[in-house]
Amino acid sequence: MSEQQRVPVGVRFQEAGKIYYFDARGFELDAGNFVVVDSSHGQEVGRVVVAPDQVLVSEIKESLKPILRLATPEDRERAADLKKRVKEHVIPVRERARQAGLQMHVVGGAYGLDESILTFYFTAEDRVDFRALARDLSDELGTKVQLLQIGDRDRAKMVDGIGRCGERLCCSSWLTTFPTVSIKQAKEQDLPLNPSKLSGACGRLLCCLTYEYEQYREIKGGLPKVGARISTPTGEAKVLKISALKGTIELLAGDPLQRFEMPLDQFRLMYGTALRPKELTEEFEKALMAADTKPAVPGRGGSSRPPPRSGQRPERPARPERSASRGPRRPQQRPPRPEPEAEKPAETTSGEQPRKRRRRRGGRRRRGGGGGNAPPSD
Numbered sequence: 526m527s528e529q530q531r532v533p534v535g536v537r538f539q540e541a542g543k544i545y546y547f548d549a550r551g552f553e554l555d556a557g558n559f560v561v562v563d564s565s566h567g568q569e570v571g572r573v574v575v576a577p578d579q580v581l582v583s584e585i586k587e588s589l590k591p592i593l594r595l596a597t598p599e600d601r602e603r604a605a606d607l608k609k610r611v612k613e614h615v616i617p618v619r620e621r622a623r624q625a626g627l628q629m630h631v632v633g634g635a636y637g638l639d640e641s642i643l644t645f646y647f648t649a650e651d652r653v654d655f656r657a658l659a660r661d662l663s664d665e666l667g668t669k670v671q672l673l674q675i676g677d678r679d680r681a682k683m684v685d686g687i688g689r690c691g692e693r694l695c696c697s698s699w700l701t702t703f704p705t706v707s708i709k710q711a712k713e714q715d716l717p718l719n720p721s722k723l724s725g726a727c728g729r730l731l732c733c734l735t736y737e738y739e740q741y742r743e744i745k746g747g748l749p750k751v752g753a754r755i756s757t758p759t760g761e762a763k764v765l766k767i768s769a770l771k772g773t774i775e776l777l778a779g780d781p782l783q784r785f786e787m788p789l790d791q792f793r794l795m796y797g798t799a800l801r802p803k804e805l806t807e808e809f810e811k812a813l814m815a816a817d818t819k820p821a822v823p824g825r826g827g828s829s830r831p832p833p834r835s836g837q838r839p840e841r842p843a844r845p846e847r848s849a850s851r852g853p854r855r856p857q858q859r860p861p862r863p864e865p866e867a868e869k870p871a872e873t874t875s876g877e878q879p880r881k882r883r884r885r886r887g888g889r890r891r892r893g894g895g896g897g898n899a900p901p902s903d
Contacts, residue, residue: 529552530550531548531582531584531585531589532548532549532550532577533546533547533548533549533577533580533582533589534546534547534548534549534554534573534575534577534580534592534633535573535574535579535580536560536562536571536573536574536592537571537572537574538564538569538570538571538572539682540697540698541672541682541696541697541698541699541700542701543701543702544574544575544701545564545571546575546580546589546729547560547562547589547590547591547592548589548591548592549577550588550591552592552595554573554576554577554592555573555576556573556574556575556576556579557573558572558573558595559571559572559573559595559596559600559601560572560573560592560593560594560595560596561592561593561594561596561600561638561639562590562592562593563590563593564590566635566637566642566644567591567636567637567638567639567640567641567642568596568637568638568641569604569637569638570600570601570604570638570640580674581884587616592793594896600638604636604638607634607636607638607640607753608635611633611634611635611643612634613637614634614643614645614666615631615633615634615645618631618634618645618662619631621658621661621662622647622655622658625657625658627649627653627654627655627658628649628650628651628653628711629647629648629649629653629655629674630647630648630649631645631646631647632646632647632648632675632680632681632683632684633645633646633684636645640668640670641669641842642668642669642670643662643666643668643669643670643671644670644671644672644673645662645670645671645672645673645880646672646673646674646675646679646680647672647673647674647675648676648677648680649673649674650718652674653674655672659670659671659672666808677727677728678696678703678727678729680727681694681696681699681725681726681727682694682696682878684726685697686726688725688726689725690733693727694726695732695733696727696732700732703732704732705730705735706729706730706731706734706735707730708730709736710735710738711723711730711734711813711841712736713741713742713745714737714738714741714768714769715769716734734858740769741769742892744769744772744863745767745769747793748767748774748789748792749764750764751764751765751767752764757778758799759778760778760779760780761778762776762777763776763777763778764776765777765784765839767789772786772789772790773786773787773789774786774787774788774789774792
């Protein structure tokens with residue numbers, strides 16, 4: 526089936542459940558209509574939440590199951606009766622699992638509209654081998670029984686309840702997907718790190734910790750942390766408290782020390798450009814003092830060589846002078862110099878010698894080498 530022939534429509538089976546897409550070809554549907562579809566749990570009654578003209582066909586790559594028919598009032602009434610009947614089976618099934626020694630807690634169940642499949646949902650810390658229990662329940666209830674393991678948040682979503690805020694649980698009323706929650710988000714909002722106060726009905730961290738996390742990060746952006754010592758134009762100060770809700774910061778400064786509170790906007794306006802952590806200021810001051818007190822190296826314009834960095838090989842010390850007892854140093858073999866271009870020799874008068882020749886003969890006499898006028902050695 527080509528994409529031009531498909532007419533995708535979004536259907537939801539729970540109040541705040543996931544949206545599944547089906548092919549509505551042949552039906553004129555709008556948001557709010559009830560339809561009957563074939564799912565993995567049998568025939569179910571669902572509610573259209575995304576109309577066909579609101580779905581981008583190019584974003585849906587998988588094949589779509591067709592919608593069977595529009596749900597009649599009898600279908601909706603039958604679905605409500607089956608929901609009540611399945612609640613009567615939850616407690617007996619939970620007792621059967623306990624007698625079988627299975628570490629699982631049955632939460633709820635759901636009947637298919639045609640009663641061909643009965644699904645039970647349970648939670649467990651580890652994997653559970655429930656095949657024998659499923660066979661026994663199928664023989665006893667006269668229908669196919671399947672058991673599905675869910676998480677703690679899905680359990681709270683299915684059971685429903687009231688949160689610590691006094692309102693209905695977000696996951697049961699409007700939250701379709703579970704966000705990623707971490708303890709860092711609670712620290713950023715200055716909440717007490719008490720598990721009993723940060724956990725919801727599911728036993729996990731509250732999903733509402735993510736709602737205002739970005740706002741807190743934006744408010745505290747660029748501000749020093751609580752307990753930090755800062756250098757300001759008026760002297761050193763210590764940050765005692767930052768209140769994002771009130772938009773104020775509390776400092777300890779002055780001589781004598783006094784506590785005072787000011788708005789964050791005023792604090793950024795007064796100290797934002799000159800705000801520096803105390804540790805960074807002390808590090809710069811130590812570096813400047815060390816540069817002033819270190820002796821300068823002669824012959825280099827009075828500048829001192831900086832110490833080697835960590836992991837850098839230190840400089841090799843200078844070699845000691847060669848002692849006289851080890852004999853004279855052998856001359857090093859140097860590569861021959863290229864001969865300069867021939868130049869016209871300078872004219873000399875009689876009795877005069879070039880300066881280079883006289884200098885070379887003088888060096889031979891000092892070394893005791895042979896020369897035309899050197900006296901013989903004993």
